[in-house]
């Protein structure tokens with residue numbers, strides 16, 4: 087029998103006075119890492135707070151490790167390590183105090199791994215939390231979540247306050263977690279380089295809606311930027327997402343690229359370029375905004 091999804095959100099809606107998260111569905115299988123990517127204010131943190139039972143949905147269903155949320159959140163959270171950048175530790179206590187506190191609550195606490203992470207992250211257990219820099223604070227939160235060895239890690243913008251070296255170390259640790267193929271990770275970011283590096287699944291979200299969701303490799307395989315020389319108008323093909331034309335020369339962005347598409351373009355193709363996840367993200371968001379503006383939604 088297949089293991090149930092670790093995250094299963096269906097048709098979730100949450101309305102705030104100036105923002106609505108609408109029809110959000112997410113599914114994450116055991117052993118996978120999903121990047122939830124969106125611009126500022128897209129609804130990433132709101133989605134994660136709904137998933138963690140910190141907000142109640144107006145509509146839709148949420149299951150976390152098989153438990154209905156928010157009703158069964160105590161059972162679900164025993165298996166989830168959650169870190170967000172608005173979390174605060176006890177300012178006057180040391181990191182060691184926090185490690186002892188978490189170890190007393192969670193039976194899965196791995197003291198050896200915590201000691202390894204302390205060294206790797208360059209943290210000192212005896213240091214009071216109030217004297218940590220913001221990057222050290224972020225690393226301390228991650229250490230406390232990782233060393234519990236949870237089945238699911240939920241990381242809201244885990245690399246936002248880290249320098250490039252610390253980001254690299256953190257992502258290496260995160261990937262290490264997945265050596266155990268029953269563990270899974272959901273992390274949100276607007277850093278597409280990080281997401282491209284470590285994700286299996288990617289969900290793009292913009293203005294409260296999921297605008298694309300796919301395996302990372304599918305995204306990278308499907309999208310291309312074409313340099314064309316055209317004699318007449320560009321044919322209206324469904325794969326064309328954007329076109330920047332200057333006389334006979336055009337740069338065309340396409341989704342669902344194929345050799346057959348090249349034949350249907352009826353143009354002289356000067357170059358076919360693969361696109362980075364960042365370019366795909368920007369093209370997807372701009373295309374979805376144009377479609378929404380055209381339909382008035």
Ligand SMILES: Nc1ncnc2c1ncn2[C@@H]1O[C@H](COP(=O)(O)OP(=O)(O)OP(=O)(O)O)[C@@H](O)[C@H]1O
Nearest residue numbers: 102103104105124125126127128129130131132133
């Ligand atoms: N408790 C709340 N009450 C009212 N509005 C809220 C509340 N929480 C979030 N919002 C609004 O919901 C929208 C989405 O916020 P959210 O924090 O989910 O975005 P985000 O994608 O995580 O953004 P960022 O990358 O900037 O952190 C924003 O416009 C925000 O103002």
